[in-house]
Amino acid sequence: xxxxxxxxxxxxxxxxxxxxxxxxxxxxxxxxxxxxxxxxxxxxxxxxxxxxxxxxxxxxxxxxxxxxxxxxxxxxxxxxxxxxxxxxxxxxxxxxxxxxxxxxxxxxxxxxxxxxxxxxxxxxxxxxxxxxxxxxxxxxxxxxxxxxxxxxxxxxxxxxxxxxxxxxxxxxxxxxxxxxxxxxxxxxxxxxxxxxxxxxxxxxxxxxxxxxxxxxxxxxxxxxxxxxxxxxxxxxxxxxxxxxxxxxxxxxxxxxxxxxxxxxxxxxxxxxxxxxxxxxxxxxxxxxxxxxxxxxxxxxxxxxxxxxxxxxxxxxxxxxxxxxxxxxxxxxxxxxxxxxxxxxxxxxxxxxxxxxxxxxxxxxxxxxxxxxxxxxxxxx
Amino acid sequence: xxxxxxxxxxxxxxxxxxxxxxxxxxxxxxxxxxxxxxxxxxxxxxxxxxxxxxxxxxxxxxxxxxxxxxxxxxxxxxxxxxxxxxxxxxxxxxxxxxxxxxxxxxxxxxxxxxxxxxxxxxxxxxxxxxxxxxxxxxxxxxxxxxxxxxxxxxxxxxxxxxxxxxxxxxxxxxxxxxxxxxxxxxxxxxxxxxxxxxxxxxxxxxxxxxxxxxxxxxxxxxxxxxxxxxxxxxxxxxxxxxxxxxxxxxxxxxxxxxxxxxxxxxxxxxxxxxxxxxxxxxxxxxxxxxxxxxxxxxxxxxxxxxxxxxxxxxxxxxxxxxxxxxxxxxxxxxxxxxxxxxxxxxxxxxxxxxxxxxxxxxxxxxxxxxxxxxxxxxxxxxxxxxxxxxxxxxxxxxxxx
Numbered sequence: 001x002x003x004x005x006x007x008x009x010x011x012x013x014x015x016x017x018x019x020x021x022x023x024x025x026x027x028x029x030x031x032x033x034x035x036x037x038x039x040x041x042x043x044x045x046x047x048x049x050x051x052x053x054x055x056x057x058x059x060x061x062x063x064x065x066x067x068x069x070x071x072x073x074x075x076x077x078x079x080x081x082x083x084x085x086x087x088x089x090x091x092x093x094x095x096x097x098x099x100x101x102x103x104x105x106x107x108x109x110x111x112x113x114x115x116x117x118x119x120x121x122x123x124x125x126x127x128x129x130x131x132x133x134x135x136x137x138x139x140x141x142x143x144x145x146x147x148x149x150x151x152x153x154x155x156x157x158x159x160x161x162x163x164x165x166x167x168x169x170x171x172x173x174x175x176x177x178x179x180x181x182x183x184x185x186x187x188x189x190x191x192x193x194x195x196x197x198x199x200x201x202x203x204x205x206x207x208x209x210x211x212x213x214x215x216x217x218x219x220x221x222x223x224x225x226x227x228x229x230x231x232x233x234x235x236x237x238x239x240x241x242x243x244x245x246x247x248x249x250x251x252x253x254x255x256x257x258x259x260x261x262x263x264x265x266x267x268x269x270x271x272x273x274x275x276x277x278x279x280x281x282x283x284x285x286x287x288x289x290x291x292x293x294x295x296x297x298x299x300x301x302x303x304x305x306x307x308x309x310x311x312x313x314x315x316x317x318x319x320x321x322x323x324x325x326x327x328x329x330x331x332x333x334x335x336x337x338x339x340x341x342x343x344x345x346x347x348x349x350x351x352x353x354x355x356x357x358x359x360x361x362x363x364x365x366x367x368x369x370x371x372x373x374x375x376x377x378x379x380x
Numbered sequence: 381x382x383x384x385x386x387x388x389x390x391x392x393x394x395x396x397x398x399x400x401x402x403x404x405x406x407x408x409x410x411x412x413x414x415x416x417x418x419x420x421x422x423x424x425x426x427x428x429x430x431x432x433x434x435x436x437x438x439x440x441x442x443x444x445x446x447x448x449x450x451x452x453x454x455x456x457x458x459x460x461x462x463x464x465x466x467x468x469x470x471x472x473x474x475x476x477x478x479x480x481x482x483x484x485x486x487x488x489x490x491x492x493x494x495x496x497x498x499x500x501x502x503x504x505x506x507x508x509x510x511x512x513x514x515x516x517x518x519x520x521x522x523x524x525x526x527x528x529x530x531x532x533x534x535x536x537x538x539x540x541x542x543x544x545x546x547x548x549x550x551x552x553x554x555x556x557x558x559x560x561x562x563x564x565x566x567x568x569x570x571x572x573x574x575x576x577x578x579x580x581x582x583x584x585x586x587x588x589x590x591x592x593x594x595x596x597x598x599x600x601x602x603x604x605x606x607x608x609x610x611x612x613x614x615x616x617x618x619x620x621x622x623x624x625x626x627x628x629x630x631x632x633x634x635x636x637x638x639x640x641x642x643x644x645x646x647x648x649x650x651x652x653x654x655x656x657x658x659x660x661x662x663x664x665x666x667x668x669x670x671x672x673x674x675x676x677x678x679x680x681x682x683x684x685x686x687x688x689x690x691x692x693x694x695x696x697x698x699x700x701x702x703x704x705x706x707x708x709x710x711x712x713x714x715x716x717x718x719x720x721x722x723x724x725x726x727x728x729x730x731x732x733x734x735x736x737x738x739x740x741x742x743x744x745x746x747x748x749x750x751x752x753x754x755x756x757x758x759x760x761x762x763x764x765x766x767x768x769x770x771x772x773x774x775x776x777x778x779x780x781x
Contacts, residue, residue, distance in 0.1 A: 003692040004699060262777055277780050282773035289772060290709045297688035319681045371677035380652045380667050380676065 002071070002307075003300045009075055016079035019052065026349050029084045029206060039164055040208035041086040050119025055093045058241075060101065064114030069307035070241060074248035074299060081252020084206060084356055088122055090249070091161035094242040096123025099169040099186055102241075103226030103234035108188065112167060124165035126156035126189075126212045127235060134365040136235055137181045141214065143172040150174075150224075152187060152195075152217040162210035163200045165191055170212065175229050184231035188223040189214070205359020206352060240314060243321050243364040244306060247299045250324040250360050254292050254331045257353040261285070261335040268340075281338060288334055291327040298323040315377045322370035328357035387462055391469045398438045400431035405474040420481045422513025423557050423583075436510055439478035446484055446508045449492065454505030482514040482551075483507035487560045487579075490630055494618040503558075503579070517547040517561030517580075517604060518627070525767050527562070527631075528572045528624060532606060534563040541565070541578065541611040543586075546603065549761065553589045553602035557582055562623050565616075575623035579615040586610060596753035631763065651676045651721065654728040654748075672728060679721050686713055708776055712768035715758035722752040 005013065023045060032040055049055065057073045059065020066072075077089060097116040100108050100123075115121035132138035141154025152172050162168060168189050176183030191198060195217040201209040226234040265276035265285060275281055302320035305313040332354035336343045343350045365373070419425070419432050427433040439445050442456065447463040449455020458466075470477075488507050491500055506512045523529040532545025543563055553559065559580050566574035580587070586609030592601040618626045655667045655676060667673035690710065725748045726733035733749050735741030759765040773779045 002695070003688065004695045004701070262779075265779060274780060279770070282777075282779050283766065283769040285777055285779065286712075286769040286772035289777060290713055293709055294682075294685040294689055294713070297692050298685045300692060301684070301688040316684070319684050322678075322681055323685055368674065371674050371681065374681060375666065375673055375677040378649070378652070378677075378680070379665070380649075380655065380673065 002304050003297065005071075005075065009072060012072060013075035013079060015052070016054075016076045017082075019049075020079045020083050020085055023048070024080075024083050024085045026083050026352060029086055029352065030349075032086060033206060040161075041088065046087045047119050049087055049089075050117070054089060055097075055119055056117035058093060058101070059097060059113050059117045060109075063101075063109045064117045066117075069303065070244050071300070071303040071307055073245055074251075074303050077245050077248040078252040078255075081249035082256040084253070084352060086206070086208070088124075088161045088164075088208075090242060090245060091125070091165065092116060092121075092123045094245045095125035095127075095160065095238065096165060096167065096169050098238040098241055099125055099225055099234065100188075102237050103186060103231070105222075105225075107222070108225065112188075121167065122161065122165045124159050124162045124168045125171075125238065126159040126162060126168050127171045127239070128156065128158050130155075130157045134369045135179060136239060137184065137232055138179050139171055139173045139184055140178050141170070141172045143174045143185055143187065145174075146218065149218060149220040150187065152189065152214045152219060154214055156212040156214075158201060158203075158209045159198075159212050161208050162191075162212050163198055163208060167191070168212060169225060170214070171231060171235060172214075181232055183229050184235065185228050186225040186231045186234060187219050188225060189217060189219060193217055193219075203359065205355045207356075207359060239364055240317050241306065243317055244299065244302050246360055246364060247295075247302065247320045247324040250328045250357060251292075251296055251299055253353050253357050253360070254295065254324075254328055257331050257335040257350060257357070258288055258292055260350060261288070261338050264339055275338075284334055284338070288331050291330055295320075295323045295327040315374055318365075318370040318374040318377065321365060322367040322374070325361040325365075325367040325370070329361050332357040384461055384465065388465045388469065391466055392473070394442075395469055395473050395475055398435075399470075399473060399475040400435055402429055402431045403435040403476050403478075405476060418477060418480045419510065420513055420552070420555065421479050421483075421510030422481075422555060423511070424555055425510070425513070435476075436478045440509050443508055445479040445510065446488065446504075449488070449504060449508065453492075453500050454508040479510045481510075482516055482556075482560075483512065486516065486630055487514050490560075490617065490626065494626060494629070498614065499579075499617065512557045513552070513555060515550050515553045515556035515559045515582075515602075515604075517550050517553075517559045519549045520546055521548055525764050527627065528575065530562045530564055530575060532561070532563045533567070534565045534576060534578065534611065536565075536613065539613050541613060541616075543578075543580065543606045543609045543611055545606050547606070548601075548603050549592075550589070550602045550604045551600045553582070553604045554591055559587075559604065560617075562627055565623070566621050569621065572624045574621055575627070576620050577617045577623035577626035578611045579617065580606075580609060580611045584609060594754065594757070596750040599754075649676075649680055651679060651724060651728065654725050658728050658730060658732065672724075675724055676728075679717070679724060682717050683721075686710075686717060708768070708772050711763065712759075712765050712772070715755075716765060718758050719755045722748070722755040726752045 053066055054076050056065040057068045057076065058070070059067070061067040080089065093116060097113060100112050104112070112121060112123070116123060127136065129138060129140060141152065141156055143150045143152050152170060154172065156170060159168065168191060170187050170189045172185055172187060173183050174185040189196060195215045197213040197215065199211040199213070201211055203209050262285060265281060266274055268275050298320040302313070302316040305316045335350050336354050339348065339350050342348050419427070419436055421436070443454060444456055444466055446454070447456035447458045447466055448460060451457035484507060488504060491503055518527060520530055520532060522531060532543060532547065534541040534543045545563070547561060550559065559582055561578055561580060562575050563578055564574055565576040568574070586607050588605045590603045592599055592603060594601065655672060659672060660668045662668050667676065729745060729748060732741060732745050735745050735749060737746065774781070
């Protein structure tokens with residue numbers, strides 16, 4: 001199993017690191033937030049990322065992509081995570097385009113994926129509702145048959161980058177009751193279509209999201225992604241792959257938090273000495289490091305298993321997400337505590353990372369959710 | 381066929397013909413590599429099974445007990461690749477190691493690296509043949525985590541050193557023939573610079589040994605008392621007052637041995653098996669107690685993360701990378717995890733985990749309870765968890781003293 005990056009992967013990661021360092025300091029995210037920017041990221045920078053091939057990484061070669069694995073995607077996402085890069089890799093590439101890659105028809109792939117790969121099309125995946133928590137099957141938005149097409153109605157919540165996505169993959173129920181595992185269907189919906197209402201949501205963790213309301217949105221049968229009523233399997237696969245990407249981003253968040261905390265321990269003086277000389281803090285810093293390294297291994301393990309199509313891949317994805325969730329929160333909280341009062345101020349970056357890590361913990365299932373899933377997959 | 385392939389075929393055929401059936405692992409799982417039920421050799425060695433002796437003699441005849449050591453010192457003179465083939469084939473045929481112990485694993489490698497020619501010729505061949513069993517005399521009542529505080533005093537008298545003091549936690553000292561130890565050879569120098577690494581013959585009037593009973597019951601640990609014990613001046617390794625350097629070289633080795641020992645992969649999850657037996661399942665087949673189930677999942681995942689990290693380090697080493705900082709976490713994490721896992725097993729047993737001996741409990745239940753108590757020491761021996769965290773903080777994170 002490849003748990004060590006190849007030379008090509010190291011080069012990709014280094015290039016991403018240089019790009020992020022130069023063009024996307026945390027101060028950029030702060031400025032976007034403070035100015036209440038309507039997009040929340042930079043379309044110009046997104047174009048530059050597309051020129052580097054980032055959105056093309058997981059798109060198959062026959063659809064205009066690079067056809068690379070989750071490990072290559074992780075290399076880029078980790079570096080983005082270090083500076084909270086806000087461009088829509090997760091929403092457009094892993095979630096929206098991911099659904100098309102996993103479940104779309106040849107026509108849908110040919111139409112949408114090349115435009116995602118070149119950066120010209122933004123996508124999103126509307127899969128959550130207000131009371132679904134982490135249950136992917138929980139869905140009350142509906143699709144009713146009408147003629148040869150369908151009419152969609154209902155509300156989806158926390159659609160990542162849904163406020164700017166051109167094409168949104170919407171999870172709706174074509175049959176069954178709210179939490180049935182059967183009866184889910186995925187449809188492509190244009191943000192500008194009649195009956196679509198998008199309302200921006202402001203989140204704690206500095207991600208851009210929106211409510212998507214569908215008031216009798218008419219779509220043709222060509223808009224169906226995957227089989228009618230059997231959407232859950234596609235959705236689970238897409239979320240699994242996006243989860244690995246999110247974990248990689250969390251490793252970047254954790255690394256940045258840990259490094260700024262370590263730097264603070266080496267420079268902040270109290271009682272006439274740097275506080276990093278205190279054993280009470282040294283041991284906690286060492287434990288943060290241990291957690292970070294174990295989390296890093298778990299993500300590499302999940303990537304390797306996914307890219308090899310190994311039978312235990314889903315278990316390893318749960319191992320990675322549980323680990324990153326718990327380690328992320330620990331490192332965030334410890335980083336905050338060790339910074340003392342300055343860490344509590346909005347002016348300091350550590351708070352941004354604490355919020356993002358907590359938000360990511362609560363995206364795609366937290367530690368307890370994934371331990372439950374892991375146990376079920378392992379048959380206990 | 382390549383030379384290595386031919387070698388593999390030869391090894392396989394030889395092992396299959398020469399390893400007695402009773403010297404193959406059965407369905408039982410190794411006990412975490414800690415070595416009970418294996419052959420440790422030595423003058424006091426009494427084979428538990430006649431086959432054990434046969435197996436040892438056959439392996440010794442080929443010098444495959446120390447395949448990579450040079451022939452001149454009694455070793456097999458084989459390359460690393462060849463030694464790996466022997467290990468692979470032994471694993472494949474489930475052969476037990478013919479010989480284990482501190483001679484092969486610790487003092488031998490140290491002598492190869494730091495011993496002089498006479499010392500190597502004197503001690504290595506009898507280690508390879510399993511004729512002498514070694515123990516380690518490091519800790520003292522006043523020198524635990526602060527190992528450099530050793531007080532056992534060595535004073536030069538002619539061709540000998542006369543040693544007085546006490547060693548503690550000397551594993552298997554009651555069964556060992558020789559001991560490698562740290563002693564204070566110069567009281568004037570700063571504490572790290574007045575220590576020597578010496579080899580002492582245990583069979584002399586000045587050395588006495590008393591076994592230590594632990595909270596888990598019997599243990600391999602002993603106290604070793606040195607009263608005017610004599611050490612030949614030729615048996616100082618690495619030079620007088622250079623013992624701390626030798627100790628550090630060996631300690632790293634001991635720590636990796638301990639963390640590896642806790643990481644022997646098992647085929648099945650013993651936490652789940654215990655839960656199946658003692659807790660039962662709900663209607664969906666899940667472990668009946670949701671809190672226990674969450675805890676089992678957590679510790680199972682923790683183990684996977686540790687294994688992945690070990691694998692990552694090994695892969696990096698194979699590619700010729702320097703060991704990364706992740707290597708320093710193993711002793712700390714593996715032992716903490718083993719404490720948690722053994723404690724959870726007893727928690728799953730519930731009241732059936734309360735037995736000590738006699739009626740009403742099974743041997744496996746006694747074993748689990750004692751394993752839990754014994755495991756509390758894992759994060760103390762070989763450098764406490766606190767010492768490991770200090771090392772990470774200082775060497776890896778660069779935090780100042």
